[in-house]
Amino acid sequence: MSSLGFRTLLVKEIRRFLRVPGQTLATPLLTTTLYFVVFGVSIGHQLREVGGVPYARFIVPGLMLMGVIQNAYLNSASSLFVMKLQGTIVDVLVSPLSYAEILGAFVLAAVVRGLLVGGITFAVAAAFTGFEVAHPLLAVAVVTLAAVAFAAGGVASAIWAETFEQVNFFPTFFILPLTFLGGVFFSVRMLPPGLSTVAHANPVFYLVDVLRFAMLGAGDASPWAGFGLVTLLAAGALTGAYMLLRSGWRLRS
Amino acid sequence: MSEPVVQIRGLTKRYGDLLALDGVDLDIRAGEIFGLLGPNGAGKTTLISVVTGLARATSGEARVLGRDVVRDYRFTRRNVGLVPQEINFDPFFTVEESLRFQAGYFDVKLTEARLVELLTALDLTGKRTASARALSGGMRRRLLIAKALVHEPRVLFLDEPTAGVDVELRRALWSYVRTLRDRGTTVVLTTHYLEEAEALADRIGIIDRGRLLLVEEKAALLARSNGRSLEQIYVEQVGRRQAAPP
Ligand SMILES: Nc1ncnc2c1ncn2[C@@H]1O[C@H](COP(=O)(O)OP(=O)(O)OP(=O)(O)O)[C@@H](O)[C@H]1O
Ligand SMILES: [Mg+2]
16 A cells, blocks of 8 residues: 555545635635534624533534535545546556555545645634643544545545535535534534434434544534544544445446 | 567457447567558457457457466556547647656556657657647647557557648658657558558558458558559458448
8 A cells, every 4th residue: 555656546636625725724624613603702792501511612613524525435435536537546546556545546535635734723712722642542532433434425526426516415415414414513512402403313413423522522412422433434424435436337338 | 580579360249239349350460560441330349449459349359468368457458559430539738748647557657768869759749848738639649659659569550640640740750650660669550541551551451341451561552553552552442341431
């Protein structure tokens, strides 16, 4: 995995998003900062506390997770899709790179972008709410695994997609609604019982919750459920993307 | 004679109901320029795609330097270069970056000397730091050729390398292809310009509807054809179908 070929593809993928930092880093940062200011700071004045935590602090883990998974997904999905579209994927397909190396490079580059966005979001938010993190190692592990899962999902959907619209299908119809309904801005305890049951069927709820546990020290569900789920998602998405890549479907005729 | 560099045996490729390659047997000899001719849709690109790993055979096999292109793909791909028919370029990167990345994918570190040599050979020296987006069509095709050569492949597949390239440059490319051959690179070339095949190829193959109709030394072919041109022979072979326009 540490062949020159793998490192080259990784470096190329990282440089690609660094070439357009406005689009790949500044835009997501601006979006999350706006969320933070609008929801956290303004509404936070009314809402003050959720489960003993100031509201502005309460929403930081969810905002971070949202930035991480959206950007991890978008990086691998758009990069691979554009390579398919402009034909440069051929350069990789005729090379001796193995499928594991190709997948590894795309996923890792996307994780780097996701973590950069997550890290900057944290730094901005923490400037207002403080830097202390209850379980830093767990927080890093959760964020990284979530990034891996969505980066691998991005690879799979780029292989599948034949139009840009299809690349945006998953973020628009799954990631966005599931993160909003997954308790980024509220605690499921604030929901009426019926809605709370629905929220518990949403995988993103457990991801937000375990990250909230890791960062703030308390969550609504068992942190192990969230950690188990994000590990499973990462493993499942990697396996799925690997098998798709290896099958040659829509890449090799 | 030494072992063929590329061996194709019973190669069949189906796309649904369409038989793109129909039991092709072909040997490419070490150090030759092989011209593969045939009308649009004949199967030229498909044949090249199977050998370079872009397509998978339905049945039959292809070997490069004696190794199977599927089982031993790492070995065979290190020894094969491809100039694809479709121009591709990454607008994010410069000519130099594109070449360095391409070398890297092949586990090769591109030396400054090699980079300069490639840029010079393909007349891209002045475009070294230009974005691929800023190149003309012909320059992009030359960049494609340079990319295919970064890892010094033993076999080079050129799928219509001179489509859209101006006359002067086409001649220059021909002479570069001959230089490559003289240095020991085996070249497989497809083209719709019959004069290109006539000028360059040591052997000619004509394919139509997935079947090889003829494989022969160019000199012998022309010699036994009583002064007919390659174009006449081609049109005859391909039968009712006209020589496809470029
Ligand atoms: N990915 C694909 N899916 C379905 N059919 C395909 C695919 N690729 C090629 N074909 C079909 O296979 C046949 C051979 O195509 P190929 O590209 O090999 O022809 P060619 O000889 O290179 O033609 P040209 O001179 O136009 O480049 C054609 O009928 C083509 O439509
Ligand atoms: Mg073709």
